[in-house]
Amino acid sequence: MTRYLLNRLFQAIAVVWAIAVTVFVLLRLSPGDPATIRGGLDASPEVIESYAREFGTDRPIVDQFARFVGHAFTGDFGTSVRYGEPVTSVVGQALPHTLALGATALLLSVSIALAVGVAAARRPGSWIDAGSSVLAAAGQAMPTFWLGLVLIQVFSVQLGIFPSGGATGFSSLVLPATAVALAMVPTQLRVLRSSMRSTLGEDYVRTARSFGLRERRISYVYALRNASLPVLTVIGVDVGYLLGGVIVAEAVFNYPGIGQLAISALGTRDYPLIQALAIGSAAVFVLLNLLIDLLYAVVDPRVRVSG
Amino acid sequence: MTSAPVLSVRGLRIEFPVGGDRLVAARDVSFELAGGECLAIVGESGSGKSVTCLGLLGLVPGQGRVVAGEVIFEGDDLLKLPFEGLRQVRGEKIAMIFQDPSSALNPLFTIERQIRDVLDVHKDWPAKRKRDRILEVLGAVGFPDPARRMKSYPHELSGGLRQRVAIALALACAPRIVIADEATTNLDVSVQAQIIELLVGLKDDLEFSVIFVTHDLALAQHIADRVMVMYAGHPVEVGPVAEVMANPAHPYTVGLLGSAPTGESHRAHRLAAIPGSIPDLRTIGAAAPFAGRCPVRVEGICDRVKPAWTSCGADHLVACHRYERDGREGTTWNR
Numbered sequence: 001m002t003r004y005l006l007n008r009l010f011q012a013i014a015v016v017w018a019i020a021v022t023v024f025v026l027l028r029l030s031p032g033d034p035a036t037i038r039g040g041l042d043a044s045p046e047v048i049e050s051y052a053r054e055f056g057t058d059r060p061i062v063d064q065f066a067r068f069v070g071h072a073f074t075g076d077f078g079t080s081v082r083y084g085e086p087v088t089s090v091v092g093q094a095l096p097h098t099l100a101l102g103a104t105a106l107l108l109s110v111s112i113a114l115a116v117g118v119a120a121a122r123r124p125g126s127w128i129d130a131g132s133s134v135l136a137a138a139g140q141a142m143p144t145f146w147l148g149l150v151l152i153q154v155f156s157v158q159l160g161i162f163p164s165g166g167a168t169g170f171s172s173l174v175l176p177a178t179a180v181a182l183a184m185v186p187t188q189l190r191v192l193r194s195s196m197r198s199t200l201g202e203d204y205v206r207t208a209r210s211f212g213l214r215e216r217r218i219s220y221v222y223a224l225r226n227a228s229l230p231v232l233t234v235i236g237v238d239v240g241y242l243l244g245g246v247i248v249a250e251a252v253f254n255y256p257g258i259g260q261l262a263i264s265a266l267g268t269r270d271y272p273l274i275q276a277l278a279i280g281s282a283a284v285f286v287l288l289n290l291l292i293d294l295l296y297a298v299v300d301p302r303v304r305v306s307g
Numbered sequence: 308m309t310s311a312p313v314l315s316v317r318g319l320r321i322e323f324p325v326g327g328d329r330l331v332a333a334r335d336v337s338f339e340l341a342g343g344e345c346l347a348i349v350g351e352s353g354s355g356k357s358v359t360c361l362g363l364l365g366l367v368p369g370q371g372r373v374v375a376g377e378v379i380f381e382g383d384d385l386l387k388l389p390f391e392g393l394r395q396v397r398g399e400k401i402a403m404i405f406q407d408p409s410s411a412l413n414p415l416f417t418i419e420r421q422i423r424d425v426l427d428v429h430k431d432w433p434a435k436r437k438r439d440r441i442l443e444v445l446g447a448v449g450f451p452d453p454a455r456r457m458k459s460y461p462h463e464l465s466g467g468l469r470q471r472v473a474i475a476l477a478l479a480c481a482p483r484i485v486i487a488d489e490a491t492t493n494l495d496v497s498v499q500a501q502i503i504e505l506l507v508g509l510k511d512d513l514e515f516s517v518i519f520v521t522h523d524l525a526l527a528q529h530i531a532d533r534v535m536v537m538y539a540g541h542p543v544e545v546g547p548v549a550e551v552m553a554n555p556a557h558p559y560t561v562g563l564l565g566s567a568p569t570g571e572s573h574r575a576h577r578l579a580a581i582p583g584s585i586p587d588l589r590t591i592g593a594a595a596p597f598a599g600r601c602p603v604r605v606e607g608i609c610d611r612v613k614p615a616w617t618s619c620g621a622d623h624l625v626a627c628h629r630y631e632r633d634g635r636e637g638t639t640w641n642r
Binding site: 202203204206207208209210211212213214217222225226299300301302 | 361364366368394395396397398399402403405407410411412413414415416424425428429460462473476
């Protein structure tokens with residue numbers, strides 16, 4: 001198990017490293033650089049050059065990269081071009097908001113998928129099963145930005161229950177989290193429903209039934225634990241979507257998180273900030289997937305042996 | 308052995324809807340099980356032996372339904388019991404052992420947990436007593452070092468050990484009847500012998516009754532007191548196992564015994580297969596179930612009329628028109 005863990009950790013570091021290099025190079029290959037944008041259209045070459053010297057973009061790319069990596073290891077991701085503050089503090093302000101939004105959305109989508117998926121699997125062909133198909137299709141068909149606007153129109157403008165934007169406590173989380181969650185529900189719901197249905201047909205479910213165990217216990221303990229394994233995998237993939245979906249939702253709801261930060265950083269070619277955000281997102285994705293793999297071993301004892 | 312029956316089944320009929328038709332998986336199945344007795348139900352795949360057993364406890368899978376009959380156990384008709392009442396009989400009074408121990412045990416829970424779950428449902432005991440009981444039943448089935456190894460998961464055990472666990476699970480609540488559905492079919496022959504021996508020993512010690520479902524007549528001979536032969540959902544012959552083996556009366560039983568390989572016959576001549584295949588259970592209707600393949604069928608009768616039971620020996624019944632007309636000489640077609 002330790003060996004497995006070390007192996008996976010090494011892989012995770014390799015992935016993050018590869019992404020750091022790619023982002024670093026691609027940013028500098030793309031047109032526009034922070035000094036030109038900061039200088040504006042009428043800036044003289046001298047002004048732009050002085051900005052370039054200030055931001056360090058006048059140096060050779062290899063040199064820039066070496067400095068970036070060296071500083072990154074000490075926890076210093078440079079100074080944001082746009083905000084003039086250390087990147088870590090800029091990100092540090094936005095990150096809690098995004099984490100709250102992402103976690104709420106994930107929790108919400110998994111809760112919906114669990115409740116509806118298990119109920120649908122237990123009664124195939126029932127109204128709840130039909131309802132689950134409609135929910136899955138609808139969730140897949142509605143883009144997050146559109147759903148976000150509809151939610152604002154209904155729950156903020158018409159009903160006035162939730163704020164239409166900003167980050168003002170839990171009530172401001174509800175609408176953006178719902179918009180993001182509903183986009184993740186379909187896959188989770190479909191996978192859970194089908195794996196639950198096949199699990200309910202397994203011999204050990206029949207065994208449990210033949211020994212007089214209660215149906216509720218059979219479904220929610222015996223079968224659900226087995227059926228949750230494929231859903232874990234889907235959640236791992238969803239984390240990638242979550243990172244993107246959150247950006248859209250933050251824009252629609254004017255929510256001061258990482259997504260908003262990323263959009264403004266891209267606009268100003270704020271190299272240090274973009275690099276930190278891209279590498280940070282990659283690290284979150286890789287770490288969460290590692291966590292899910294470990295969770296697999298917790299749920300399924302057979303994985304522990306082979307791992 | 309011949310005390311009052313603990314279980315009597317009368318006219319059990321199990322149907323599955325298939326398309327617009329109804330497939331009759333078990334038709335007019337009746338038998339009695341005495342205290343401490345072992346009844347073997349023998350037949351090939353699809354003969355309705357397993358589904359009959361599942362039907363006794365209301366466990367017919369999918370869209371299948373028990374549409375007629377009664378299952379009298381301790382004065383109640385299990386088929387008329389409300390669901391909660393039936394659930395309490397399952398596992399506590401009547402327990403099952405299934406064919407494939409690798410899929411019949413939940414892969415994600417320890418052996419201890421799975422036995423404890425059964426005790427939790429049926430016994431209002433303190434934790435200590437449950438733990439003792441788990442150790443006791445695991446010990447009884449010859450599970451080595453139960454105190455330590457009861458923490459194992461099914462995948463950590465061999466097939467034979469898993470089947471011992473399945474038996475321990477069945478014995479946990481000290482049931483009056485154990486239904487073993489092809490319980491040894493998936494095991495190596497040597498392990499199979501151990502499991503059979505174990506089951507017979509436990510049955511004699513603990514005095515429960517056994518319904519032993521198998522496709523292997525020779526195996527039935529080792530374990531059972533009586534045997535019921537089923538074909539295409541119908542019981543066709545029932546009697547003491549030694550009597551049925553020595554003097555089979557139904558042409559299907561005759562064929563089944565003739566098709567088993569024997570020591571002398573290898574290479575000398577081919578195994579005597581029964582020609583044809585089992586009939587379509589949707590269209591079998593009122594005919595004798597074996598009529599389509601029967602070498603000694605009575606033309607004009609067997610394909611129209613379902614035969615009634617005829618006595619053909621001490622406690623030995625057969626359902627066959629040919630036997631009714633010509634006696635044992637008429638049905639012994641392959642000698």
